[in-house]
Amino acid sequence: MDFTRSLTTRIVLNAMVLICVAVLAFPLVWIVMMALKQQSDVMAWPPSFVFTPTMDNFRVLFDAAQAGATSYGTIKVDFLKPVINSVVIALGAVVVSLIAGVPAGYVLARRDIPYKEDIAFFILGFRFAPVLLVVIPLFSLFQSLGLYDTYIGMIWVYQVVTLPMIVWLTRSYVEDIPKDIEEAAAIDGAKPFRVVLHIVLPLLKPGLIGASLLVFLLAWHNFALGLMLSSTKAPVTVALLKLLNPGIQFYPVMAAGLVVTMIVPVILIVIGQRHLERGLTFGAVK
Amino acid sequence: MAEVRLEGIRKAYGNLEILRDIDLDIRHGEFVVFVGPSGSGKSTLLRMIGGLEKITGGTLRIDDKVVNKIDAADRNLGMVFQSYALYPHLSVRNNLAFPLKMAKMKKDEIADRVQAAAALLQIEHLLDRKPRQLSGGQRQRVAIGRAIVREPKVFLFDEPLSNLDTELRVQMRVQIAKLHKQLGNTMIYVTHDQVEAMTMADKIVILKDGRIEQVGSPHDLYHRPASKFVAGFIGSPRMNFLPCKEKGSDQARTEITLSDKMSRWLPIQTTSSKGGRALTLGIRPDDFVAPTGMPGELVIEIDVDFVEHLGSATYLYGTALGDHVVARSPNHHFPAGNAGRVSLAVSAADCHLFDPEGKALTRLEAPGSWN
Secondary structure, three states: OOOOOOHHHHHHHHHHHHHHHHHHHHHHHHHHHHHOOOHHHHHOOOOOOOOOOOOHHHHHHHOOOOOOEEOOEEOOOOOHHHHHHHHHHHHHHHHHHHHHHHHHHHHHHHOOOOOHHHHHHHHHHHHHOOOHHHHHHHHHHHHHHOOOOOHHHHHHHHHHHHHHHHHHHHHHHHHHOOHHHHHHHHHOOOOHHHHHHHHHHHHHHHHHHHHHHHHHHHHHHOOHHHHHHOOOOOOHHHHHHHOOOOOOOOHHHHHHHHHHHHHHHHHHHHHHHHHHHHHHHOOOOO | OOOEEEEEEEEEEOOEEEEEEEEEEEOOOOEEEEEOOOOOOHHHHHHHHHOOOOOOEEEEEEOOEEOOOOOHHHOOEEEEOOOOOOOOOOOHHHHHHHHHHHOOOOHHHHHHHHHHHHHHHOOHHHOOOOHHHOOHHHHHHHHHHHHHOOOOOEEEEEOOOOOOOHHHHHHHHHHHHHHHHHHOOEEEEEEOOHHHHHHHOOEEEEEEOOEEEEEEOHHHHHHOOOEHHHHHHOOOOOOEEEEEEEEEEEOOEEEEEOOOOOEEEEOEEOOOOOOOOEEEEEEOHHHEEOOOOOOOEEEEEEEEEEEEEOOOOEEEEEEEOOEEEEEEOOOOOOOOOOOEEEEEEEEHHHOEEEOOOOEEOEEOOOOOOOO
């Protein structure tokens, strides 16, 4: 590290960081502030930065009993349902991806199978394709199969988002484990399945925690799949859209919904930061 | 009892042949070293015995049982890898216990055996550490411990010392040799270091280009190399090779001329009666002595251009008869850095001769075999 930077350089560098922070944080701060304001404060011009915060918007969001009555009108929302939907779908998608993707990633890393690279690239290809590509044909398919607006159907279709990432990340983590270690386990009397169970999986654990967090966030943020293939089982991202009301615009309630939607990823990122970084940079096991 | 028998073992990746015609008998309790330059197939051969590489052709038997198709896990072997290959997520104790757990052994027996192995290798104080908290030498010990704890039939070592520094390498070399004496198991050891091979082996197998070049005791390989390749590979510094011509022969001797046109008789049996062939004369640097004027010695003039003092020995680098030569000086106090011409002698009995194909001609006065 360079400790001999001049004072001016340091000031300029810090100023640049501050600018970055301001640009990135501004919308977030704005939304959080908006969520804590009354409708009248939101509409005030110039915008007020000093106001009496209220939790009323959050009450409206989750208060199905009073039918979302506000001081300036009634909005019918039940935001708890979509939050639960999102948790179920995103969590389910990650679990299914781990069950299916980790073995696939392992095989792609370690075994000689025909057309290995083509298979791997095909799986990755789903990450390049726009989600709408699969959504439109799936819409009619899901309706005739009875999968439309079901958790199973949603978790299944979310594999488009989560599975390729899990397969590819697992593959690269496995490639980072020295092959010697697996061979040593084989010589020590472990059959292939036990080698994976006792040696490979424990070594993959930190990487997989990071990868799971990462794909959970991807699943959480997905919008198009839920919009087209669900209604009562719609995730938060879709529910947010439904807050757009043709009549009065309940801006502070929408902002509160956004805050709720953001809070889950933020908590996960804060708790799992160490693992998330590991998941992205997981390397030398040695 | 653990005998390993290789019959016509072959290994190929597609059309690329790595090993062919490998026939080898390893007796119970033998310490066998596979040695050869890189790419000779020695590691591949070891890995085939271990079950880590498929056998393309031939038969591999361990204790008279054909194991070609048997999983590595079921061959009951122990192996030490060059990289140690310790399980990074397990403590030393659990690393040692792993083979026993796989064998579904009882808990208290596992504990006893781990303790015994740790005591044998003096790593008891390290049992609760993780591999990353150990030094290279300690990791090496743990790797050996993990291999011996199950008391396998055969131990395989794949260049286990090449990641250690010189001093530690010598220590571990001695320790592995001692361990072999203590346990009495069959051990197969791969190295590219001929000193390791010479010091540890009961039997050395020299591999070259995927074929066995020669099998024998270290003593035999040193004194009766089968080929120019073996002669050059075993022994340090390397044997000197000088071109010469076959002039004549009788029953027990061959007459050669070097480029100085002087003819000399060597106690070596030739394979041709015609004479006139271009041969190669081989002289080990350590076989040079001060000339005594006695018959039966070859006097060679060396133009020395560099002198290397090792303390215990002094080596002279120079040219003789138009070729590069290395010779151990019979005189320890050879003046350092002094270039000049010296006359050194070699007993005719110490000379080696190789035919144009590189095969050795039989030395009749070579030191007898020990075994």
